[in-house]
Amino acid sequence: MAQGQTLHQHLTGFAATDPAHGPVADVVAAFAIAATEISELISGGLLSGITGEGQTRNSDGDVQKDLDIKADQIIRAALAGTSVAALASEEAEEIEICDPAGAVSVAFDPLDGSSNINTNMSVGTIFSIVRTPSHARAAFTQPGSAQLAAGFVVYGPQTSLVLTLGDGVDVFTLDRKAKVFQKVRSRVQIPAQTPEYAINASNRRFWDPLIVAFIEDCLAGKDGVMQADFNMRWIGSMVAEAYRILVRGGIFLYPGDTREGYGEGRLRLLYEAHPIAFIMEQAGGGATTGRQRILDITANTPHQRVPLIMGSIDSVRRIERMHGSPDIKFERNPPLFATRGLFRI
Ligand SMILES: O=P(O)(O)OC[C@H]1O[C@](O)(COP(=O)(O)O)[C@@H](O)[C@@H]1O
Ligand SMILES: [Mg+2]
Numbered sequence: 001m002a003q004g005q006t007l008h009q010h011l012t013g014f015a016a017t018d019p020a021h022g023p024v025a026d027v028v029a030a031f032a033i034a035a036t037e038i039s040e041l042i043s044g045g046l047l048s049g050i051t052g053e054g055q056t057r058n059s060d061g062d063v064q065k066d067l068d069i070k071a072d073q074i075i076r077a078a079l080a081g082t083s084v085a086a087l088a089s090e091e092a093e094e095i096e097i098c099d100p101a102g103a104v105s106v107a108f109d110p111l112d113g114s115s116n117i118n119t120n121m122s123v124g125t126i127f128s129i130v131r132t133p134s135h136a137r138a139a140f141t142q143p144g145s146a147q148l149a150a151g152f153v154v155y156g157p158q159t160s161l162v163l164t165l166g167d168g169v170d171v172f173t174l175d176r177k178a179k180v181f182q183k184v185r186s187r188v189q190i191p192a193q194t195p196e197y198a199i200n201a202s203n204r205r206f207w208d209p210l211i212v213a214f215i216e217d218c219l220a221g222k223d224g225v226m227q228a229d230f231n232m233r234w235i236g237s238m239v240a241e242a243y244r245i246l247v248r249g250g251i252f253l254y255p256g257d258t259r260e261g262y263g264e265g266r267l268r269l270l271y272e273a274h275p276i277a278f279i280m281e282q283a284g285g286g287a288t289t290g291r292q293r294i295l296d297i298t299a300n301t302p303h304q305r306v307p308l309i310m311g312s313i314d315s316v317r318r319i320e321r322m323h324g325s326p327d328i329k330f331e332r333n334p335p336l337f338a339t340r341g342l343f344r345i
């Protein structure tokens, strides 16, 4: 439908032949309500009593900021009005069973990029909705391709909710006065080739040589095999990076590295990589570990980490080809391949 449609209208118009569709719509609506409240809190900052400090740690070892905990509580309160079978939150150690008869289950990151709270940078909320199997406990032992819907909210200069119901990606921006999300972009398509990359380059000495090789190719610009001058971004907030990629393309990398505990990178499969990968693919982009499509992976534990490389499809495919070609470092040397096209190897 045309822009200007509200999220509520979008969900109401969502085909209802599958019995899970009603519960999916209810859960998305609950996240929209929670996001409206979280957005207000964030925009008030210290005036809302948000200090950005924290005392406790979550199961992944991160310090839980006051807003991490508050966002988790707000989302739980909003979901209490729905019949969700199982919940997996970044801020809870274990999977929780709510209504075992619930048709859907939800994994969520209440606040992504929370190291940015004090610096007045963008943070977000991420969610993944799956069908509940016969045993609710098994809800999160399905590959990412089994997701029914996924979304994320970016609390930036605008608060925007990005949503896929498995049929393309739409973007809704919060009308703060009316407290309604209005559709601003329909059927988003990520450009296949955008010379822009995002990676935490301070970890370079810990990377796999293939990641070093890819970034060196980007840095070589027009003179290198990519034949394009690259721009670089790193926000430290995956939701903000994903939003930028949806708008103008590019590639984001959080690979595994040799730091202790970072063998599988930093991002969590169930509530970060799965939903973002679903959105990337639905918008014509890609998401991979380098060796495996993210949506083909099934979690063994709730907070399992996974290397995540996502964005413009040509860049994602190039990374995958590099991982499949151990001798790529020889092939990369010009001038033999100086005539290759953008992003080709
Ligand atoms: O500080 P680093 O290692 O660059 O990691 C940044 C990454 O960590 C995250 O903040 C992880 O998410 P949380 O803030 O939910 O733990 C991502 O948003 C971001 O891409
Ligand atoms: Mg996160």
Ligand SMILES: [Mg+2]
Binding pocket: 068, 090, 109, 110, 111, 112, 113, 114
């Ligand atoms: Mg978080």
